[in-house]
Amino acid sequence: MTVQQLVLIGLSGVGKSTVGRALADRLGWAFIDTDDAITEREGMTPAELLSQRGEPAFRKTEESVVVELAHRTPAVIATGGGAFLSARSRRALGERGFICYLDATPAAIAQRIREGAGDVRRPLLGDDAANLEVRLAQLDAERRPFYNHADLWVPVQAHAAEDAAVTEAAVRRILAAWSTEAAARRAAPQRLERLGAAEPARGPAAIVDTGAERYPIWVGAGEYARLPERLQRLDLRDRRVFLLSDGSVMEQHGRAVAEALDAAGIAGASYIIPAGEQSKTLRVSDEIYRWLAGERAERRDVIAALGGGVVGDLAGFVAATYLRGMPLLQLPTSVLAMNDAAIGGKVAVDLPSGKNLVGAFHQPRAVISDVDTLRTLSRRAYIEGFAEVIKHALILDAVLLETLRGDAARLTGSRLDLDLLADVIGRSSRLKALIVSSDPTEQGLRAILNYGHTIGHGIETAGEYTTYRHGEAVAVGMMGAARISAELGLVPPAFVEEQGQLLRTFGLPTTAPGVQAPAVLAAMRLDKKVERGRQRFILLEGVGRAVIRGDVPPELVDRVVRELVGG
Ligand SMILES: NC(=O)c1ccc[n+]([C@@H]2O[C@H](COP(=O)([O-])OP(=O)(O)OC[C@H]3O[C@@H](n4cnc5c(N)ncnc54)[C@H](O)[C@@H]3O)[C@@H](O)[C@H]2O)c1
Numbered sequence: 253m254t255v256q257q258l259v260l261i262g263l264s265g266v267g268k269s270t271v272g273r274a275l276a277d278r279l280g281w282a283f284i285d286t287d288d289a290i291t292e293r294e295g296m297t298p299a300e301l302l303s304q305r306g307e308p309a310f311r312k313t314e315e316s317v318v319v320e321l322a323h324r325t326p327a328v329i330a331t332g333g334g335a336f337l338s339a340r341s342r343r344a345l346g347e348r349g350f351i352c353y354l355d356a357t358p359a360a361i362a363q364r365i366r367e368g369a370g371d372v373r374r375p376l377l378g379d380d381a382a383n384l385e386v387r388l389a390q391l392d393a394e395r396r397p398f399y400n401h402a403d404l405w406v407p408v409q410a411h412a413a414e415d416a417a418v419t420e421a422a423v424r425r426i427l428a429a430w431s432t433e434a435a436a437r438r439a440a441p442q443r444l445e446r447l448g449a450a451e452p453a454r455g456p457a458a459i460v461d462t463g464a465e466r467y468p469i470w471v472g473a474g475e476y477a478r479l480p481e482r483l484q485r486l487d488l489r490d491r492r493v494f495l496l497s498d499g500s501v502m503e504q505h506g507r508a509v510a511e512a513l514d515a516a517g518i519a520g521a522s523y524i525i526p527a528g529e530q531s532k533t534l535r536v537s538d539e540i541y542r543w544l545a546g547e548r549a550e551r552r553d554v555i556a557a558l559g560g561g562v563v564g565d566l567a568g569f570v571a572a573t574y575l576r577g578m579p580l581l582q583l584p585t586s587v588l589a590m591n592d593a594a595i596g597g598k599v600a601v602d603l604p605s606g607k608n609l610v611g612a613f614h615q616p617r618a619v620i621s622d623v624d625t626l627r628t629l630s631r632r633a634y635i636e637g638f639a640e641v642i643k644h645a646l647i648l649d650a651v652l653l654e655t656l657r658g659d660a661a662r663l664t665g666s667r668l669d670l671d672l673l674a675d676v677i678g679r680s681s682r683l684k685a686l687i688v689s690s691d692p693t694e695q696g697l698r699a700i701l702n703y704g705h706t707i708g709h710g711i712e713t714a715g716e717y718t719t720y721r722h723g724e725a726v727a728v729g730m731m732g733a734a735r736i737s738a739e740l741g742l743v744p745p746a747f748v749e750e751q752g753q754l755l756r757t758f759g760l761p762t763t764a765p766g767v768q769a770p771a772v773l774a775a776m777r778l779d780k781k782v783e784r785g786r787q788r789f790i791l792l793e794g795v796g797r798a799v800i801r802g803d804v805p806p807e808l809v810d811r812v813v814r815e816l817v818g819g
Pocket residue numbers: 498499500501504527528529532559560561562563565585586588589592593594595596597598599600607608625626627628629630633722
């Protein structure tokens with residue numbers, strides 16, 4: 253018998269009532285909002301209770317209301333943002349409920365609240381509009397470790413403040429998971445003990461859940477030492493692991509991985525490709541297919557990609573195609589691969605006529621980012637990767653942007669601060685994971701990840717992939733996109749300046765001397781992002797507010813590109 257109770261948790265303003273009511277309607281169940289129940293019982297709203305009795309007293313009241321409501325079935329229960337912080341409440345909700353965590357960025361939630369999509373006053377958020385996002389980010393950091401105990405993670409990142417399609421998608425995901433796997437998830441060993449524990453267990457930095465596939469992203473120093481434990485959790489222990497890597501990475505880090513696999517009693521073999529983009533071809537894939545055939549690799553065996561984006565894309569492509577698909581493990585070793593290439597399942601090889609032209613969507617079983625490996629990365633590749641981190645912050649997360657501003661010196665200094673790095677890469681990975689989970693096959697929202705990439709790809713191509721590396725070209729491309737945004741009146745000119753300042757602080761370029769404007773513009777016209785002859789640009793209306801525009805005047809693009817490349 254499937255459970256007859258759904259519990260929605262997540263930050264205040266994320267949309268628990270909207271989604272909850274829709275679910276209750278669909279199922280014909282009661283809808284219960286714990287904040288409403290508190291108001292009814294106490295004759296005061298949570299906000300009033302908080303200000304009159306203080307937080308500890310309010311939490312006690314909340315706990316007793318939640319514990320009582322947790323008996324009600326069939327019901328959809330939307331909890332106040334802080335209710336899940338109480339161990340007693342968590343356990344009580346877990347007794348009968350299938351617990352779903354609704355997640356979106358603080359920027360998106362702030363926008364939703366500002367535009368009045370959330371109707372009630374949010375007690376803990378205060379009245380200060382400017383600080384709303386910062387306050388939400390603090391609450392997010394504080395509560396996420398508890399929210400992570402949910403049975404199901406549901407991305408509800410919306411492009412507009414109140415997006416009916418996002419609500420509908422969330423409802424469908426929850427109903428699908430409820431009818432197929434709620435019972436199994438609820439039967440997980442020690443689930444109630446974990447829910448009731450005072451201190452939440454440390455989980456992965458992020459997860460991707462596309463509705464069809466789900467996988468963790470682990471980010472930390474010393475992750476390779478934990479590999480046996482991770483593989484056991486992934487249920488990949490009694491299979492062979494075929495490790496693909498390039499010469500430079502294998503030399504530095506192959507041994508650590510091989511030893512971890514040995515220690516876990518995992519058999520396998522490894523294959524080394526020459527480092528660099530020239531290995532991302534059908535010819536090299538073909539060599540790997542032959543090797544796998546010679547090794548009698550089976551469909552249940554695992555392909556592990558140890559390296560930067562080149563290895564990840566190539567190994568991913570092989571894993572997507574050999575035997576019609578094998579499990580893939582991403583072990584990224586560059587900043588770029590950790591926070592971007594390894595997450596999201598886009599795998600591809602290049603053709604002479606263009607990059608990434610032959611590919612597939614093939615999600616990995618896990619992404620394991622050991623930031624220790626970044627010590628051996630070349631300075632240029634290390635810095636380049638931050639262009640995508642900065643991009644994630646610009647399009648989605650003002651608070652991460654502040655961290656990057658404040659900690660730029662520590663992040664780019666010669667002695668790596670691994671804890672800080674793990675924190676920043678973890679947060680950046682989480683943003684990518686959220687977008688990919690909301691839109692796995694790039695039907696809409698995922699396009700915002702292309703901020704800076706329209707002009708960036710043009711610059712990369714015009715420089716024949718040697719003058720400027722991907723991240724460097726994207727940095728310049730972001731300057732182009734910011735300037736276009738300013739010219740269209742979406743952001744003030746100061747925004748462009750500040751963005752440039754930050755990129756330069758990281759040692760990233762903001763102009764691209766050395767390539768020719770006509771070559772950049774010609775390459776842009778051939779880009780995959782051109783749809784029916786129209787160039788699509790991702791622009792910003794501010795930090796965390798990306799818009800997709802297909803109506804940028806070609807003359808403006810022309811002028812901006814010329815300014816960036818200097819002629
Ligand atoms: N699939 C996606 O979504 C996606 C997204 C962005 C980029 N990409 C792809 O990623 C590739 C670029 O990624 P990249 O910059 O990581 O390239 P890369 O794999 O070529 O790595 C860059 C260089 O650094 C070396 N290296 C990597 N990690 C190292 C380490 N820890 N120590 C020492 N050397 C190390 C590599 O040998 C290589 O020479 C491109 O092919 C691009 O198309 C894919």
